[in-house]
Amino acid sequence: MSTLLEMSGVSVSFDGFKAINNLSFQIGEPELRAIIGPNGAGKTTFMDIITGKTKPDEGRISWGDKNISLLGMSESQIAREGIGRKFQKPTVFEAQTVRENLAMALKNPRGPFDVLLYKKTRQGAERIEAIAEQTGLADVLTRVAGELSHGQKQWLEIGMLLAQEPRLLLVDEPAAGMTPAEREKTTEMLVNAAKTRAVVVVEHDMEFIRRLKCRVTCLCEGSVLAEGSIDHVTSNPNVIDVYLGR
Numbered sequence: 211m212s213t214l215l216e217m218s219g220v221s222v223s224f225d226g227f228k229a230i231n232n233l234s235f236q237i238g239e240p241e242l243r244a245i246i247g248p249n250g251a252g253k254t255t256f257m258d259i260i261t262g263k264t265k266p267d268e269g270r271i272s273w274g275d276k277n278i279s280l281l282g283m284s285e286s287q288i289a290r291e292g293i294g295r296k297f298q299k300p301t302v303f304e305a306q307t308v309r310e311n312l313a314m315a316l317k318n319p320r321g322p323f324d325v326l327l328y329k330k331t332r333q334g335a336e337r338i339e340a341i342a343e344q345t346g347l348a349d350v351l352t353r354v355a356g357e358l359s360h361g362q363k364q365w366l367e368i369g370m371l372l373a374q375e376p377r378l379l380l381v382d383e384p385a386a387g388m389t390p391a392e393r394e395k396t397t398e399m400l401v402n403a404a405k406t407r408a409v410v411v412v413e414h415d416m417e418f419i420r421r422l423k424c425r426v427t428c429l430c431e432g433s434v435l436a437e438g439s440i441d442h443v444t445s446n447p448n449v450i451d452v453y454l455g456r
């Protein structure tokens with residue numbers, strides 16, 4: 211596993227308040243990583259920094275095999291580098307079918323003029339089928355997205371992100387509002403997605419985190435409080451104090 215993204219000494223302040231404080235973080239490729247931490251720990255800001263939405267005041271972020279810096283890049287350049295983000299609320303095209311949603315998201319292999327053609331090719335159709343299979347949507351490809359359950363919409367959005375073949379996928383609270391069965395399927399989906407790429411999951415549901423069977427990073431006051439296996443992190447007295455409770 212080689213390092214895909216490395217953040218070092220990153221800080222960001224909002225009106226004098228340090229939301230991220232000298233944060234260092236590394237993720238490999240492939241790797242699945244869970245991020246936990248109390249409200250206000252800096253989890254959202256951490257993702258905003260990676261995607262270029264928030265620019266840090268200090269620190270470095272290097273990316274990929276050539277260790278290029280993400281700091282001078284715009285949000286769209288960072289997305290083109292292969293960093294995808296799933297927000298908590300699904301944002302699928304409700305009036306389009308599942309197939310159409312996935313087709314729109316398919317990575318354009320050449321230039322903007324080839325994209326329409328590509329979608330109609332057999333290769334494109336096969337990719338859509340494969341992603342639908344991977345995200346448990348194979349039986350609902352012809353359904354209008356607006357009719358899907360909350361869980362299915364979340365999976366469709368994960369599928370749309372996978373269609374863009376990200377090297378790093380950031381996922382914010384995927385289990386929120388899901389039924390236990392949907393949560394289990396989501397776990398499986400993220401574990402599979404992380405076999406070929408880096409996936410960062412921010413989640414409060416500790417049962418969900420435990421099932422991911424991955425390295426866990428606990429953030430607190432904008433820094434890493436503890437990192438390691440779920441058992442290592444959840445037995446750390448500081449993590450118990452600030453997050454898990456006694």
Ligand SMILES: Nc1ncnc2c1ncn2[C@@H]1O[C@H](COP(=O)(O)OP(=O)(O)OP(=O)(O)O)[C@@H](O)[C@H]1O
Pocket residue numbers: 224225229247248249250251252253254255256
């Ligand atoms: N744009 C902003 N302006 C001012 N303060 C901000 C801004 N964004 C975040 N903060 C503050 O920075 C801190 C970290 O916030 P952040 O949303 O990253 O935490 P979080 O770990 O994602 O919390 P939660 O679990 O509640 O989503 C909080 O105290 C928050 O109020």
